[in-house]
Amino acid sequence: MLLRAAFLLLLQCLASTLGQYNMCKSLVSTDEGSVWEHYACQPSPGSMKDYMRIKVDPPGITCGNPPERFCTLENPYLCSDECDASNPDLAHPPQLMQDRERNGLITYWQTVTWGRHPEPLLANISMSWNKSLELTDDIQITFEYGRPTIMVLDKSMDHGRSWQPYQFYADDCQDAFNMQPKQVRDLSPANLTRVICTEQYSGWVGSKNDKNVKFEVRERFAVFAGPRLQNMDSLYTRMESMKGLRDFFTFTNLRLRLLRPALGGTYVQRDNLLKYFYAISNIESIFAHTQCKCNLHASQCLLIDGNLQCQCEHNTTGPDCQRCKKGFKAKSWKAGSYLPPPNGTPNTYCECYGHSNRCSFIDYLNIVTCVSCKHNTRGQNCQHCRLGYFRNASAELDDENVCVECNCNQLGSIHDRCNGTGFCQCKDGATGAKCDDCVPGYYWKQGCYPNVCDEEMLLCQNGGTCYMNQKCICPPEFKGVLCQQSRCEAGKDCNGAPSARLSLAALLLCALIYLLATLAQH
Numbered sequence: 333m334l335l336r337a338a339f340l341l342l343l344q345c346l347a348s349t350l351g352q353y354n355m356c357k358s359l360v361s362t363d364e365g366s367v368w369e370h371y372a373c374q375p376s377p378g379s380m381k382d383y384m385r386i387k388v389d390p391p392g393i394t395c396g397n398p399p400e401r402f403c404t405l406e407n408p409y410l411c412s413d414e415c416d417a418s419n420p421d422l423a424h425p426p427q428l429m430q431d432r433e434r435n436g437l438i439t440y441w442q443t444v445t446w447g448r449h450p451e452p453l454l455a456n457i458s459m460s461w462n463k464s465l466e467l468t469d470d471i472q473i474t475f476e477y478g479r480p481t482i483m484v485l486d487k488s489m490d491h492g493r494s495w496q497p498y499q500f501y502a503d504d505c506q507d508a509f510n511m512q513p514k515q516v517r518d519l520s521p522a523n524l525t526r527v528i529c530t531e532q533y534s535g536w537v538g539s540k541n542d543k544n545v546k547f548e549v550r551e552r553f554a555v556f557a558g559p560r561l562q563n564m565d566s567l568y569t570r571m572e573s574m575k576g577l578r579d580f581f582t583f584t585n586l587r588l589r590l591l592r593p594a595l596g597g598t599y600v601q602r603d604n605l606l607k608y609f610y611a612i613s614n615i616e617s618i619f620a621h622t623q624c625k626c627n628l629h630a631s632q633c634l635l636i637d638g639n640l641q642c643q644c645e646h647n648t649t650g651p652d653c654q655r656c657k658k659g660f661k662a663k664s665w666k667a668g669s670y671l672p673p674p675n676g677t678p679n680t681y682c683e684c685y686g687h688s689n690r691c692s693f694i695d696y697l698n699i700v701t702c703v704s705c706k707h708n709t710r711g712q713n714c715q716h717c718r719l720g721y722f723r724n725a726s727a728e729l730d731d732e733n734v735c736v737e738c739n740c741n742q743l744g745s746i747h748d749r750c751n752g753t754g755f756c757q758c759k760d761g762a763t764g765a766k767c768d769d770c771v772p773g774y775y776w777k778q779g780c781y782p783n784v785c786d787e788e789m790l791l792c793q794n795g796g797t798c799y800m801n802q803k804c805i806c807p808p809e810f811k812g813v814l815c816q817q818s819r820c821e822a823g824k825d826c827n828g829a830p831s832a833r834l835s836l837a838a839l840l841l842c843a844l845i846y847l848l849a850t851l852a853q854h
């Protein structure tokens with residue numbers, strides 16, 4: 333009794349932790365009146381077997397047509413049990429795998445016995461929901477009269493078009509699948525989504541308590557959330573950032589491939605094949621926890637015309653809320669996010685504005701950040717432009733061309749960065765948005781330099797002409813920066829080199845003229 337109460341408490345507690353995201357919005361009052369604040373939302377988990385469509389292959393595998401006797405591994409010589417499809421009390425049809433048992437009466441689907449040994453006794457059980465679902469708890473399959481010694485659980489994410497193994501089960505993994513036996517507790521955060529072969533659920537123990545085969549979801553969650561799943565935020569954060577993690581728990585179909593029944597020993601007893609068969613009484617997630625995949629955009633998932641459908645919010649639509657509603661396509665569609673806790677956001681918290689499709693969780697900063705921002709963007713959300721680029725203010729942040737190259741003139745600018753409107757920082761004398769022009773009084777020659785001569789203050793003298801503000805072209809008998817100096821000054825040899833003294837005087841004169849000119853200009 334106490335155990336049952338504790339069990340129910342655990343169930344409730346679990347429901348509240350796992351069903352944390354079941355609100356889509358709340359009315360909050362602000363200065364501008366009441367507004368809706370939107371959150372991530374998720375329908376409450378439900379029973380996975382209620383809407384399951386089940387199909388068994390091959391068609392004749394269910395026992396009772398024609399009626400057949402069988403015995404059990406516990407009572408191998410008391411073969412008085414009967415399976416008869418035409419008698420409701422003795423029939424074992426597939427729907428008994430998903431019924432609600434009452435009054436402690438166990439009901440089960442059962443196959444024909446292994447009369448055709450050594451041909452293998454094979455059966456497939458396909459389960460479909462016509463809806464993407466997410467596991468939030470262990471799948472448990474209950475076998476009566478012993479668990480299979482070889483079995484595979486497969487899943488499909490595309491309504492049965494393609495399949496992949498989910499977990500292998502065997503009493504000898506090496507022998508059956510050529511795989512090393514593993515347990516979920518051997519998995520680390522890095523290889524949590526590895527498909528393993530386990531020997532945990534295939535042995536014959538002969539005890540009634542070992543009827544169950546599990547696909548362990550809680551134990552996988554625990555790798556991130558801690559042993560009692562107390563740290564769900566950590567798990568949710570990983571769900572956002574770790575590639576393939578959410579997909580691992582997502583499916584539209586499941587399939588059990590039963591490859592060899594319980595043997596009750598090492599060998600098949602060929603003289604008593606009536607004790608070998610499969611019998612399944614229940615397929616369920618342990619605490620009835622499976623949820624519709626609605627991409628965190630719905631708080632309800634309802635059965636409509638026989639199909640589960642998310643009741644999409646946040647202006648999304650589609651069976652899994654995987655599209656924007658007509659007329660709401662201005663922003664690209666995104667799944668809702670578990671982050672930030674406790675309510676999440678209707679769209680991805682780590683918005684990368686379409687410049688990256690990968691986020692990563694940085695443990696020591698406790699943040700999620702975009703990885704490898706493209707289109708010359710950078711920042712936690714790819715919301716900034718890389719150095720050397722500036723934000724085009726008239727483009728949306730998710731525009732591929734939102735960051736425009738600064739294009740600063742290398743010779744005219746101090747560095748290749750620019751301000752928010754694309755203006756570069758110019759060296760002395762340079763100007764223009766890209767620093768590819770000179771201010772008045774400067775000329776361009778691989779950068780800006782002060783004019784040597786011009787038509788106003790720095791006139792070339794003695795008939796000299798100013799060449800592109802760079803130098804005076806002097807008549808033969810004159811020299812100097814402004815042609816101010818006669819080559820025949822001071823009675824010296826006009827054709828020879830000027831004396832050092834005179835040369836110095838000329839230089840001083842030039843400097844003086846230049847100084848005066850510069851002063852006059854300012």
Ligand SMILES: *[C@@H]1O[C@H](CO)[C@@H](O)[C@H](O)[C@H]1NC(C)=O
Pocket residue numbers: 389390454455456589
């Ligand atoms: C079970 O499904 C697998 C995969 O589609 C198929 O190869 C196999 O033949 C099926 N087995 C039976 C008994 O239908």
Ligand SMILES: *[C@@H]1O[C@H](CO)[C@@H](O)[C@H](O)[C@H]1NC(C)=O
Pocket residue numbers: 462639640641651
């Ligand atoms: C599956 O569900 C969709 C709606 O979500 C419906 O249109 C379709 O007919 C369903 N398919 C089957 C086989 O029920």
Ligand SMILES: *[C@@H]1O[C@H](CO)[C@@H](O)[C@H](O)[C@H]1NC(C)=O
Pocket residue numbers: 514518519520522523526528
């Ligand atoms: C997962 O990784 C752990 C540690 O890195 C390793 O010990 C373990 O064998 C791996 N499991 C599988 C199934 O590869």
Ligand SMILES: *[C@@H]1O[C@H](CO)[C@@H](O)[C@H](O)[C@H]1NC(C)=O
Pocket residue numbers: 370646647678
């Ligand atoms: C959905 O659209 C309506 C109408 O434009 C708007 O008021 C509301 O905020 C939108 N919801 C979200 C979550 O964007």
Ligand SMILES: *[C@@H]1O[C@H](CO)[C@@H](O)[C@H](O)[C@H]1NC(C)=O
Pocket residue numbers: 724725726727728731733736
């Ligand atoms: C800025 O974006 C607008 C709108 O996309 C575009 O028309 C314009 O050409 C862009 N400007 C630059 C400098 O790229």
Ligand SMILES: *[C@@H]1O[C@H](CO)[C@@H](O)[C@H](O)[C@H]1NC(C)=O
Pocket residue numbers: 751752753754755
């Ligand atoms: C960039 O620099 C130019 C020129 O100095 C200035 O006019 C403009 O306002 C600046 N823009 C920003 C965003 O700082």
Ligand SMILES: [Ca+2]
Pocket residue numbers: 428429430431432433438439440612613614
């Ligand atoms: Ca049952």
